[in-house]
Amino acid sequence: MTAMTPISPERAATLMREGAVLVDIRERDEYAxxxxxxxxxxxxxxxxxxxxxxxxxxxxxFHCKSGNRTTQNAPRLAGGMPADIETYILDGGIDAWKKAGLPVEIDRSAPIPTMRQVQIVAGSLVVLGALLGATVAPGFYLLSAFVGAGLIFAGVTGFCGMARVLDLMPWNRRNPSPAA
Structure with missing residues (x-):
């Protein structure tokens, strides 16, 4: 297995100018x-x-958003890698790249990443349940409890039903991966 060494965004940019390939391991919606x-x-x-x-x-x-996903998956990324390929992890991911003042491409017409959509919808439903429970009927607190239970289930199992439903929404249905 090939070792994965963390490097700074500046060093990564230098290596890219010398022919290194940057591999974005984020999901399609994030990349788009x-x-x-x-x-x-x-x-x-x-x-x-x-x-x-x-x-x-x-x-x-290799890079992701903050570096955590890449670090956690380093053994999988390095697995099966030919021994003659040098491998690195962009320390801090695309967030550190931007903080270093290096350029990124942004497509504002692409939908926001699904997990951010989940956070918006889940948070809105929890607040709505709490407000309705306090002002209309206590039974509405169950909406907040249901969403909370769903988030716990998603965290424990890795399956997020709300993300699956949101992926089916019309604004998320276009092919978000440009020439990848």
Missing amino acids: RERIEGARHHAVSILDRSHPAQPGDEVLI
Whole structure:
């Protein structure tokens, strides 16, 4: 297995100018909304079906939003990697890249990432349930409890029914992965 070394955004940019390939492991909706120019998209969710290394790759730099997802999945990313490919993790992900003043491409016409939509809807339903429970009838507190239970279930199992429903909404149905 190849070791994955964290590197700074500035070092990553230098390596990219020298031919390194940046691999964005975020999901399609995240990549569609905001990405580093020239990054190859390969979502971590499809690692079991295909590997991000391609013929001719010599140096790969993996990144996500904050660096946590990449660090957690480093063994999976490095698994099956040819020994002659150097691999790195962009320390701090795209957030650190932007903080370093390096450019990103933003497509404001792309929907916001699904998990942010889940946070907006879940938070709105919890507040609505609390307000209606306090002003209309106590039974509305069950709405807040139901949403809370759903969030716990999603955290424990990794399955978020609300995200699945939101993915079916018309604004999320276009193909969000530009030439990835």
